[in-house]
Amino acid sequence: MGASYHQFCPVAKAMELLDERWTLLVVRELVSGSQRFNELRRGLPRMSPTLLSRRLHQLVRAGVVERHVDGNDVRYVPTQAGHELRPVVEALGAWGVRWIGELGDEDLDPKLLLWDMHRNVDHSAVPQGRTVVQFHFRDVPPALRDWWLVITGEEADVCDVDPGHGVTVTVTASLRGMVEVWRGDRSWPEALRGGAVTVSGPEALRRALPRWFMLSGFAAVPRPAPPA
Known part of the structure; x- marks a missing residue:
């Protein structure tokens, strides 16, 4: 989890996890169907593998993602808490399309x-x-x-x-x-x-x-x- 805001507001408590750099984009990829590390990397091509590993560990520890291991096959699967972030990601994306239109x-x-x-x-x-x-x-x-x-x-x-x-x-x-x-x-x-x-x-x-x-x-x- 990120640094605490020391506020009881549930928005503040949620953002202690979600507002660290890249975290919501990792969630975006997970709820879009990417489960394996290399799949996640292809959807996040400018994110370092080390930071991706760290963010996945944080999401697993927070109960947002489960790590499934079958031999050499490792998958990261959203839990119910993770799936409930899909409408959050979709709402943020829709807001970004409407109000943050400039692309550099x-x-x-x-x-x-x-x-x-x-x-x-x-x-x-x-x-x-x-x-x-x-x-x-x-x-x-x-x-x-x-x-x-x-x-x-x-x-x-x-x-x-x-x-x-x-x-x-x-x-x-x-x-x-x-x-x-x-x-x-x-x-x-x-x-x-x-x-x-x-x-x-x-x-x-x-x-x-x-x-x-x-x-x-x-x-x-x-x-x-x-x-x-």
């Missing part, structure tokens, strides 16, 4: 974007067999420029090196443009018309691609009306 360049991360997208594939809309979507971000350093999403059956894998399969469609975009589509700040048609995102490949697949992804859960949050 340092906030844009292709690792996190692709990890989030792979969790929101609509497998019923994707063609049968193996589908490979290559993402080319034209405005990021070369080491982070190309990503592949390999979709087979009910599985989706994120690759940062060429997996060696034929590419079904290629998405070329500015990183900001793709993030804005994912967050719901602009629609797929708007991004495609404006050139922030382009899709190349067979026409039927190009047209179908936006339906392969269920957008971020925050995309549908209504934005505040602009000031008069």
Whole structure:
């Protein structure tokens, strides 16, 4: 637990655990379905492994998470207390979309974007067999420029090196443009018309691609009306 606020208010008592750096983002990943350490790291690419281990230990000690060990397989599973934090995370995210709209360049991360997208594939809309979507971000350093999403059956894998399969469609975009589509700040048609995102490949697949992804859960949050 963090330092005590020495207040009986339940908000203060909750924040003694939750307001330490990264803690709520670890909870975000846990309630989104990540259970293994490496999965959590992929959803928190800028968090050090040491700090992640420390935060998980704190959450286990607080009864928010249980650590399940089966041989070499270690999973971190939210308890009832952990699951009850889901609406808290969702409410914070919705508030952030509505009132903290500014994104700096340092906030844009292709690792996190692709990890989030792979969790929101609509497998019923994707063609049968193996589908490979290559993402080319034209405005990021070369080491982070190309990503592949390999979709087979009910599985989706994120690759940062060429997996060696034929590419079904290629998405070329500015990183900001793709993030804005994912967050719901602009629609797929708007991004495609404006050139922030382009899709190349067979026409039927190009047209179908936006339906392969269920957008971020925050995309549908209504934005505040602009000031008069």
